[in-house]
Amino acid sequence: MSQELSVFMQQLFNALTISGVYALVALGITVIFGLTGIVKFSIGELLTLGAFLTFAFWEGGTTFFLAVPLAAIAVGGFSLLLERGAFRFTLDQPINGFIVSLGLILVLQNLIIEIWGVGFKAPIRPFTQVWEVGGVSMPVQRWFVVWVAVVIIGLLFMVLRYTKYGRAMRACAEDRDAAALMGIPVALVIAGTFALGGALAATAGGLLASLFAIQPFLGSQYLLKGFAVALVGGLGNVEGAVIAAVLVGLTETMGSGYLATEWRDAYTFGLLIAILLVRPRGLFPARGRLQETLQ
Amino acid sequence: MVAVSRSFAGTLLRQYPPADILTIRLPLAILLALPLLAPMLLPSTRLLSLAITAAIFLIVANGLHIVFGYTGQLSLAHTTLWGVGAYTAALLAIHYGWPTAALIPAAGISAAIAAVAIGIPAFRTAGFSFAIITFAFAEILRTVAINWRDLTNGGAGLMLRTPPTSIGPIEFETIRHLDNFYYLTLAFAYLSLAGVFLIRQSRLGRTFIAIRENESLARSLGINVYLHKLIAFGLSGFFAGVAGVFLLYNNQKIEPGPLSPFSAFFTIQFLLMILIGGRFSMLGPTIGAVIAVFAPEVIRPLIGLTPLGDLSTARIQIIFGSTLVLTVLFAPNGVAGQAKERYGALAAALQKFRERQGGAAPPGAAAGG
Amino acid sequence: MLKIRQLSSFYGPIQALREVSLDVDSGEAVAVLGPNGAGKSTLLRTISGLVKPRSGSILYREHEIVGRSTHAIVKLGIVHVPEGRRIFTQMTVLENLMMGAFTRDNKKDIEEHLEFVYEFFPDLAEKRRQLGGELSGGQQQMLAIGRALMSEPSLLLLDEPSLGLSPIMVEQLGKTITAIRQDLGMSIMLVEQNAGLALELTGHVYVMQAGRVVLSGATDEVSIEEIRQAYLGGVSNS
Ligand SMILES: Nc1ncnc2c1ncn2[C@@H]1O[C@H](COP(=O)(O)OP(=O)(O)OP(=O)(O)O)[C@@H](O)[C@H]1O
Ligand SMILES: [Mg+2]
Numbered sequence: 034m035s036q037e038l039s040v041f042m043q044q045l046f047n048a049l050t051i052s053g054v055y056a057l058v059a060l061g062i063t064v065i066f067g068l069t070g071i072v073k074f075s076i077g078e079l080l081t082l083g084a085f086l087t088f089a090f091w092e093g094g095t096t097f098f099l100a101v102p103l104a105a106i107a108v109g110g111f112s113l114l115l116e117r118g119a120f121r122f123t124l125d126q127p128i129n130g131f132i133v134s135l136g137l138i139l140v141l142q143n144l145i146i147e148i149w150g151v152g153f154k155a156p157i158r159p160f161t162q163v164w165e166v167g168g169v170s171m172p173v174q175r176w177f178v179v180w181v182a183v184v185i186i187g188l189l190f191m192v193l194r195y196t197k198y199g200r201a202m203r204a205c206a207e208d209r210d211a212a213a214l215m216g217i218p219v220a221l222v223i224a225g226t227f228a229l230g231g232a233l234a235a236t237a238g239g240l241l242a243s244l245f246a247i248q249p250f251l252g253s254q255y256l257l258k259g260f261a262v263a264l265v266g267g268l269g270n271v272e273g274a275v276i277a278a279v280l281v282g283l284t285e286t287m288g289s290g291y292l293a294t295e296w297r298d299a300y301t302f303g304l305l306i307a308i309l310l311v312r313p314r315g316l317f318p319a320r321g322r323l324q325e326t327l328q
Numbered sequence: 329m330v331a332v333s334r335s336f337a338g339t340l341l342r343q344y345p346p347a348d349i350l351t352i353r354l355p356l357a358i359l360l361a362l363p364l365l366a367p368m369l370l371p372s373t374r375l376l377s378l379a380i381t382a383a384i385f386l387i388v389a390n391g392l393h394i395v396f397g398y399t400g401q402l403s404l405a406h407t408t409l410w411g412v413g414a415y416t417a418a419l420l421a422i423h424y425g426w427p428t429a430a431l432i433p434a435a436g437i438s439a440a441i442a443a444v445a446i447g448i449p450a451f452r453t454a455g456f457s458f459a460i461i462t463f464a465f466a467e468i469l470r471t472v473a474i475n476w477r478d479l480t481n482g483g484a485g486l487m488l489r490t491p492p493t494s495i496g497p498i499e500f501e502t503i504r505h506l507d508n509f510y511y512l513t514l515a516f517a518y519l520s521l522a523g524v525f526l527i528r529q530s531r532l533g534r535t536f537i538a539i540r541e542n543e544s545l546a547r548s549l550g551i552n553v554y555l556h557k558l559i560a561f562g563l564s565g566f567f568a569g570v571a572g573v574f575l576l577y578n579n580q581k582i583e584p585g586p587l588s589p590f591s592a593f594f595t596i597q598f599l600l601m602i603l604i605g606g607r608f609s610m611l612g613p614t615i616g617a618v619i620a621v622f623a624p625e626v627i628r629p630l631i632g633l634t635p636l637g638d639l640s641t642a643r644i645q646i647i648f649g650s651t652l653v654l655t656v657l658f659a660p661n662g663v664a665g666q667a668k669e670r671y672g673a674l675a676a677a678l679q680k681f682r683e684r685q686g687g688a689a690p691p692g693a694a695a696g697g
Numbered sequence: 698m699l700k701i702r703q704l705s706s707f708y709g710p711i712q713a714l715r716e717v718s719l720d721v722d723s724g725e726a727v728a729v730l731g732p733n734g735a736g737k738s739t740l741l742r743t744i745s746g747l748v749k750p751r752s753g754s755i756l757y758r759e760h761e762i763v764g765r766s767t768h769a770i771v772k773l774g775i776v777h778v779p780e781g782r783r784i785f786t787q788m789t790v791l792e793n794l795m796m797g798a799f800t801r802d803n804k805k806d807i808e809e810h811l812e813f814v815y816e817f818f819p820d821l822a823e824k825r826r827q828l829g830g831e832l833s834g835g836q837q838q839m840l841a842i843g844r845a846l847m848s849e850p851s852l853l854l855l856d857e858p859s860l861g862l863s864p865i866m867v868e869q870l871g872k873t874i875t876a877i878r879q880d881l882g883m884s885i886m887l888v889e890q891n892a893g894l895a896l897e898l899t900g901h902v903y904v905m906q907a908g909r910v911v912l913s914g915a916t917d918e919v920s921i922e923e924i925r926q927a928y929l930g931g932v933s934n935s
Binding site: 197200201203204207208210211212213214215216217218219220320 | 745746747766767768771772776777778779783784785786787788792795796797799800844848
Binding site: 072119122123126129131132133135136137138139140141142143144146147250253257260261264268293295296298299302303305306309310313314 | 449452453454456457460461463464465467468470471472474475586592593596599600603640641642643645646648649650651652653656657660
């Protein structure tokens with residue numbers, strides 16, 4: 034393989050890893066928004082919580098492969114409690130839900146600091162091998178992250194398309210009242226969606242704990258990228274979120290690979306601005322009554 | 329600045345009919361005049377410098393209030409504009425030796441220009457898209473501040489070790505003049521309050537609120553919504569830019585790090601201030617800023633007595649965040665909204681009492697604004 | 698079967714229903730007429746639990762249903778086809794119908810109902826793989842009704858089903874509604890602006906005006922003139 038090609042392949046591989054993580058966060062944001070119109074910013078903190086819980090389980094002797102799902106379940110449950118305790122009272126006024134999530138950012142971020150301190154935790158490395166193919170070095174750990182993301186996204190799509198509750202979710206997202214008239218317990222579906230969103234973010238956090246050193250401010254950075262992705266894809270649109278995740282991941286890694294690395298964030302946000310100016314509701318706008326009234 | 333505060337109080341008092349002298353005018357006037365005595369009342373320099381911080385925050389929050397509170401546009405670039413003002417002032421002071429009196433309008437104008445420049449594309453969208461575009465611009469500006477080293481000195485930022493130059497006979501040279509710096513900041517805090525007050529009373533302010541309440545209705549009434557949003561954003565930027573000068577002098581530097589105005593979460597803190605204070609009230613941002621700065625001071629010794637023990641910054645933030653959540657759930661109009669309801673109820677009761685006494689009570693007992 | 702007494706509903710400060718009382722007997726079709734803004738839709742929304750009434754009672758087969766959630770009310774057998782059809786435009790016809798069967802768990806049972814609805818509305822069978830949003834107005838209305846039939850309700854609430862349909866489609870709709878009542882034995886509450894159609898299909902009529910029931914009686918006993926009067930300056934009932 035030529036030098037240039039292998040550099041390119043290397044970038045592509047890196048983009049794939051980061052896209053997987055962004056996609057999980059963006060899906061968490063987008064499913065919650067789709068059903069409730071609430072932009073749940075605190076999902077970034079749920080990602081951090083997922084990362085730290087994964088680390089804590091792992092430190093306690095659990096294998097990484099069990100620690101991530103455990104953390105996802107715990108955070109999903111926690112997210113459900115937050116919905117029952119706070120967000121459900123803001124369903125009439127999604128902007129209030131957004132503000133509640135801002136308050137929760139402060140609470141959660143500082144709780145994490147109180148519990149685990151502000152320092153870095155070294156990455157967990159369940160795989161240490163690195164595959165070398167034609168000058169492209171691909172740590173197995175990164176492959177693992179990519180595959181977990183792909184499998185989860187695939188599962189989510191199957192559930193949404195082929196199961197009764199997945200269809201109920203789509204129905205609620207398109208028209209909450211009409212869904213209720215079908216006999217769908219809308220409140221339960223919404224609560225479940227918060228749990229799902231939290232679990233997706235926590236999974237992303239758990240996976241990150243195997244790639245990088247984690248610290249309590251981890252979430253904000255991924256929230257912002259995840260949110261940018263969700264917005265580019267069209268808030269509330271799950272397929273859009275996945276496509277946009279790849280787009281943003283590519284822009285970022287290709288940009289910092291071929292141009293200057295330190296402008297990395299500027300590439301993403303420049304892309305975001307450019308896309309939103311041309312298509313204010315994202316590349317693939319979600320269609321539902323809620324979206325039409327909100328945007 | 330005494331004159332400013334008096335004429336401002338005068339306008340304010342004219343708003344309220346005489347019947348409210350006990351319930352509204354007097355307490356409000358005392359509250360508003362109280363900061364003038366702060367250097368005499370506050371026991372330590374530390375508390376005085378907190379008061380300075382509060383005054384600076386108040387200017388920033390009042391600016392945000394114009395675009396978020398009045399016009400209903402969720403700008404996430406507001407504190408970045410604050411930083412833009414600070415950088416402008418630092419550059420002009422360091423490289424060109426501009427005096428403080430000139431830095432203040434210059435920083436204000438430069439931040440206003442930045443706001444308009446962001447607003448021109450951003451206001452082509454609305455709602456969350458607008459919020460996130462402003463956020464994206466904020467991130468880009470932060471990246472610029474870090475990476476354009478020739479201009480900004482990168483992550484280390486710009487230092488300004490000289491105190492403010494004297495304005496007329498007032499000097500700021502030595503630490504003994506911390507009082508003077510406080511009064512200078514306070515004067516601008518009062519000015520910012522007068523600003524939001526006057527805007528609220530003006531046709532412009534009513535237009536902003538019309539846009540917040542029902543954008544399509546406003547448009548159908550012939551209001552140029554886009555232009556007015558830009559004006560609101562520009563004005564808010566001006567406030568933030570002015571506050572940037574005081575931030576610069578207070579910290580003696582400006583840098584783009586995680587605890588600077590360039591941090592996304594600083595903007596969130598200011599949103600919280602407005603929400604806790606009351607997003608539909610003129611005094612909301614003021615109340616919010618004062619609470620945000622001083623509440624920890626009040627809470628800290630109290631909590632010290634409880635099993636929670638020593639109050640770390642993290643714990644204060646937890647309390648602050650929980651307060652916000654509870655505020656939104658239980659008192660969505662904030663402290664000012666609550667106060668207004670209480671005062672309204674009190675005034676109404678008073679009015680009823682007077683009526684029963686047979687006295688002709690003047691109309692309009694409930695507070696407005 | 699349905700006994701509504703003194704029902705009052707509000708949207709914030711606006712009172713949309715003022716002490717409405719109304720009955721629907723088993724197997725009966727009842728028309729609710731009235732000008733725009735009279736509160737007809739609000740009445741149906743209150744019955745199906747989408748709007749919580751401030752006072753009054755709704756007895757359905759001796760159960761008080763005020764305060765129950767919408768999905769619980771659907772389970773009891775009241776299904777509401779809302780104004781404007783509100784089909785799921787991003788889902789296929791088949792998926793829409795499956796949503797209608799949400800309260801059912803038995804696969805075989807669902808299959809049978811699906812076959813039945815396809816027989817009832819052959820157009821839907823043909824378009825089962827198409828998105829709801831791609832159907833014509835008339836087909837969408839058929840889908841909305843078909844979707845409601847999937848759960849085999851005993852009381853069907855129809856909100857202005859004829860709105861926006863061509864005269865031919867309206868005629869077909871009339872036949873469908875009659876068939877639902879006669880062949881399937883369901884009770885029907887039909888909200889209409891098209892008074893002519895409503896009077897043809899129902900045995901009892903209520904006229905609403907500004908949140909109140911201002912006229913009620915057996916369809917063959919009230920005259921068009923009386924109804925016109927009840928509209929109070931309201932335009933003709935086409
Ligand atoms: N979501 C709402 N919020 C506030 N007011 C509403 C709402 N929906 C309806 N209203 C008001 O309640 C009253 C009754 O409305 P409703 O929709 O029940 O009338 P309707 O008889 O169905 O009229 P139409 O024939 O136009 O469908 C009207 O005055 C309407 O303006
Ligand atoms: Mg109606």
